[in-house]
Amino acid sequence: MIELKNISITYQKPLIKSCDLSFPDKSVTLIQGPSGTGKTSLLYRIGLISKDENFAYYINGKQITTSSEKETLRKLNFGYVLQDSTLFEHYDVMGNMKLYASIAGYDYQEEDYKAFLSKVHLSIDLHQSIQTLSGGERQRVAIACALCKQPDVLILDEITSALDKENEIHIFEILKELAHHEHKCIILASHSQYAATYVDKIYEIKNQEIICKKDVARVETLVIKTKEKKLTFAFYKDYIYYFFQKYKLLNVSILIVMCLTFFMFLQTFVMFNYYENNSKHNFEQLYENQLLVVENRASLYTDRVMKQLSDKTISDVSSLDEDYEAFPYIKAGMICGNEWIDILPYFPQNHFDDKVKITYHDKGVYVSQEAYDTLKEAGNEKTLTGEIMLYEYKDNEPIPHPITVDIPIKGVLKENVKAPYIQGRNYIYMEQSMIEKLYQEHAASKTYAGMTLLTKDYKDLVSIKKDLKIKEVYYNTDFCDTETISEIMRNITIVKLFSIASILFIFVVMFGAFQTNYLYKRNNEMALLIINGMNHKGLDKLLSLESLFKYLIACITSSIGVLLIVCISNLIGISLPFPGFVLYIGFLCITFIMSVILTKFYSSAYLKHLSPESVLRN
Ligand SMILES: Nc1ncnc2c1ncn2[C@@H]1O[C@H](COP(=O)(O)OP(=O)(O)OP(=O)(O)O)[C@@H](O)[C@H]1O
Incomplete structure (x- = not known):
């Protein structure tokens, strides 16, 4: 009763x-x-x-x-x-x-x-x-x-x-x-x-x-x-299927929004990674992962007076933890007519092939445009013939060793190529191994004016610079403007994060608008379910499963879309990278968590205010 x-x-x-x-x-x-x-x-x-x-x-x-x-x-x-x-x-x-x-x-x-x-x-x-x-x-x-x-x-x-x-x-x-x-x-x-x-x-x-x-x-x-029985998975599955059928247009709109957002999200990652890698690559062409350690501030440019490298500086450099190669810098040059031409070392990583204006021989030295003009005036157009000077130090004073050479000129460098070692533009680039060999053969004591450090990548270079600064060792930074590169990279990251945040914001707003509309259209059904005993937990589960279903479809569709675009762009010669596995899993986790939180947020707010009695009366 x-x-x-x-x-x-x-x-x-x-x-x-x-x-x-x-x-x-x-x-x-x-x-x-x-x-x-x-x-x-x-x-x-x-x-x-x-x-x-x-x-x-x-x-x-x-x-x-x-x-x-x-x-x-x-x-x-x-x-x-x-x-x-x-x-x-x-x-x-x-x-x-x-x-x-x-x-x-x-x-x-x-x-x-x-x-x-x-x-x-x-x-x-x-x-x-x-x-x-x-x-x-x-x-x-x-x-x-x-x-x-x-x-x-x-x-x-x-x-x-x-x-x-x-x-x-x-x-x-x-x-x-x-x-x-x-x-x-x-x-x-x-x-x-x-x-x-x-x-x-x-x-x-x-x-x-x-x-x-x-x-x-x-x-x-x-x-x-x-004795209550739990609602079966089949119940939720059938229910979701039928609701997808009923609100086809709205569900398709939500799916399109989700797909577009996911697609834009992935595409932004892909494009920015491409842009980032490209920029890095371009910088590597412009700059060298290289620096010159010297004894004092006055010798930062080797066309100035250079002091001998002290034992303390050598030991500071050898105690560095980073991955690098060190080469002795031997001050060298030659007098041609009335001009002094610096002889500077070059390494295989310097990619001079990209910077050559005229090529004369397969091997030999590279000369700057100014040095070429000076040599040409002296009748040395295609070979470096005459006396060059290599310096060793005695009581901290540079002692020149004149050496007679006859070396072919490999090529003339473009006019805009500046040698970071010096402030002037009158220079010859000779292979480091050749300079060292000549020095070994002619100098009595092996004393150096500096040390060239080469790193594998930009990251190691930045970290070496930091360490050298702490040890108060002087170095020439003109090989690679790390501050500017870092700033540009930072700006790329900021733009990337800002774009992603904007996309997520649009996603939240659009998803919210559609979800609210979707829920309000379903007032009657929701009220009937509540009247027939479904509690908020069950309805929450129902709405979450629906969202999960939409999320999976959107994820799969947008991933296929991005993969297709990357494949097609690679086929037509634009080498877009595939999103990395870790990046992709991270993206899936973030968007999944966001979808769950948003669904929970919207459905809880909606269910809290839903009154079956009022719905039935309307
Ligand atoms: N939530 C509400 N707020 C204000 N008034 C309400 C509300 N619900 C019902 N009423 C009013 O209460 C009165 C009784 O409504 P109710 O639907 O219970 O009557 P009823 O006897 O079932 O009528 P009918 O036979 O026409 O269905 C109506 O005047 C209705 O407008």
Whole structure:
């Protein structure tokens, strides 16, 4: 037996004054009254649909207070057939019955569904669309759906309004049979003139009072089910599938937004990595991963006075942790006419082949344009013939060693090629190994004016510079302008992060707009699910699984899109890199976490404000 004590209903003005009501088991109770007197409002309270808690609710003498008790009752024990809105429009007849059955934890065969339909005297196709049913058929399908939950209590609101007299009477007979033979507690609100004959108890609402007009029901104890079954994965899967069908356009729009965002996100990574690597490569062409260690600030350029490298500086350099190669710098040069030409060392990594204007021989020295002009005037156009000077140090004073050479000139360097060792432009580049060999052969003591350090990459160079600075060792930095490169790289990273943040921001806004729209369109379905006992956790899970499904489709589609673009661009000669595996997994993790958080955020906010009673009334 269901009992409501001290129930009163007031909206802007009082609708029903305080009273006690009871609804016995194995009986049909009718709530009568003129339109607008509060029958539906009362049914929402009896069916635990309303959030109004201004009265005491008892089942078999036990008071029901918590929302989880109410949820379980709605899920397992109550069946509802409410005015116009108990069917899920996008399901067919069997889809609707299946959904109601699975919410309460039942799974039937086709034959069972046909039996439920025949209980309400319907013999329609199980796969007929709900939208094609007549008003009377809809009402009977709605009763069949409620019966699929095998409810102990049936709440029905104006279910015969669309039926002719014969069918109306038929329905009342069915309800009576269900109450008396299947032991259900049936409570209905109806205007029908025939209803009173078939019911056991009648409450009439008149002048804000409820009076019991008839009571032939025996007091029985309601058998209440409490053992809840968890909703199966199949339930969520079917539900999501059907909803994708119903809101195709909206779902496709959400998917397009997600795909575009993911695509832009990946593409930004790919493009920026390409740009970053390209810039690095270009800088490597422009600069050398090289520096010259000298004894003091005055010798930073080797065309100035150079001091001998001290033991302390040599030991400071040899104690560096980085990966590098060190070569002695031997001060060298030659006098040509009235001009002094510096002889500087070059290494295979200096890529002079890209900087040559004229090539004369396969091997030999490179000369600057100015040195070439000086040599040409002296009649030395294609070979370096004459005396060059190599310096060793005695008591810190440079002592020249004149050596006669006849070396071919490999090529003349372009005019814009500046030698970082010196400030002038009159120079000859000779292979380091050749300078060292000549020095070994002619100098008595091996003393050096400096040390050239070569690193494998830019990163090591930056770190060596830092260490040398700490050790207060002087070095020439003109080989590689690390500050400018770092600044440019930093700027690229900032632009990259800013672009990604903008894309994510657009994603959040667009996703939010679509998701909110999507949820509000589903008000009716969500309200029906809540009424039938699905709690917020279940709905949360449903919406999260939907999002996950969309997320997976968007991920796969956009990844294929990016891979295709990279492949096509490589085929047509633009060598875009593939996004790295770690980068890609990172991207998937970030976007997945964002999708989960956003879905949770939007669905929690939405569910918090969703009132099934208001939704049904609209
Ligand atoms: N949430 C609400 N806020 C304000 N007024 C409400 C609310 N819900 C219902 N009402 C009002 O309460 C009155 C009773 O409505 P209710 O639907 O319960 O009546 P009813 O007897 O079922 O009517 P009918 O027979 O026409 O279906 C109506 O005037 C309605 O406008």
